[in-house]
Amino acid sequence: MSTCAEITVFRLQEAAAVQVLDRSTELGQSFFDAIQAIQGILGVQKVHYSLSIERPDELWLCVNWESEESCKNKLASEGVKTILQPFLKDKAPSSNHTFHVSPSxxxxxxxxxxxxxxxxxxxxxxxxxxxxxxxxxxxxxxxxxxxxxxxxxxxxxxxxxxxxxxxxxxxxxxxxxxxxxxxxxxxxxxxxxxxxxxxxxxxxxxxxxxxxxxxxxxxxxxxxxxxxx
The missing domain is CATH 3.30.70.100 (Alpha-Beta Plaits)
Structure with missing residues (x-):
């Protein structure tokens, strides 16, 4: 059975990019809480996240699903999207988009x-x-x-x-x-x-x-x- 990766890319405002992985900030704690919620979704195996090294305003979120079937018609990243929406750099599709990769x-x-x-x-x-x-x-x-x-x-x-x-x-x-x-x-x-x-x-x-x-x-x-x- 093939696993599937749900990958979401966010382009953030500069201040938000500095705070998002810092749990001592309100945004960072909210982001971490949303990650914890993703890990509790049925079918989700693991979650990875990182800012881009070359583009430090770009946040990558990768959710590994146990199968293609388990992620059908679901988006694990919705909670994170809701939190980060006010902090996006702009409203272009490239600043907030999700795609699925198979095999993961x-x-x-x-x-x-x-x-x-x-x-x-x-x-x-x-x-x-x-x-x-x-x-x-x-x-x-x-x-x-x-x-x-x-x-x-x-x-x-x-x-x-x-x-x-x-x-x-x-x-x-x-x-x-x-x-x-x-x-x-x-x-x-x-x-x-x-x-x-x-x-x-x-x-x-x-x-x-x-x-x-x-x-x-x-x-x-x-x-x-x-x-x-």
Whole structure:
């Protein structure tokens, strides 16, 4: 049975981003209480959250459901959305959107030997077909082998497709679409940069850019370990 990840991205006002993970603040305590409530929902296995390292006003919330069936017609993140709504940077869909990823890549999170998690989203059109996917998977298999595994530096990796076909583009301007969501874990940001210097990674670049129906991509990092209480 395939697990499913419910991922929500919030873009927060600067002051709210500073407070949201700080339980000594009213907002931080409210956020933590909402996380505790999520963990009590039937079918929810685990919850992870972090601010983006490159975009510190961007909060990522990942809820791991035990199966695709258990998360059908449910949003575990509704309570958090209600709390954060007044603190969003703007009302654009890219500032508050949820998507589901299957199979869930959650299992690579919370590895104490790999506290940095790269989130690499690859964008395809909403009308991507099964035939397209077959070709995309063949390219991605070659690309991921070279880019992620050949250097022996990455600690772990997992990926899945969004169940939704019209996920908002991160920049708020590109067309909504179908995303391949990749999580790669690293010992440090420096080790990730070291991997980018390997021959395998360099060789993978052309294969990646030749991927059928490719529209674009986005890469950033989050903390792979939950903050201490």
């Amino acid at each position: 890549p959650y299992h690579v999170l919370n590895d104490p030997t790999a506290p940095i998690v790269e989130i690499f989203r690859i964008f395809f059109p909403a009308d991507t077909t099964d035939a397209d996917l077959e070709a995309i998977h063949a390219h991605w298999k070659k690309c991921s082998t070279l880019a992620i595994y050949s250097g022996g530096i990455a600690r772990g990796a997992a990926w899945g497709w969004t169940k939704e076909r019209e996920v908002p583009h991160p920049d708020g301007e590109g067309e909504p679409g179908f995303h391949l969501v990749v999580l790669v874990t690293w010992e440090s940001l420096a080790r990730h940069l070291e991997n980018n210097d390997t021959e395998g990674f360099k060789e993978s670049a052309q294969i990646f850019h030749d991927m059928p129906r490719l529209v674009g991509y986005d890469m950033m990092h989050i903390n792979g370990l939950l903050p201490e209480a």
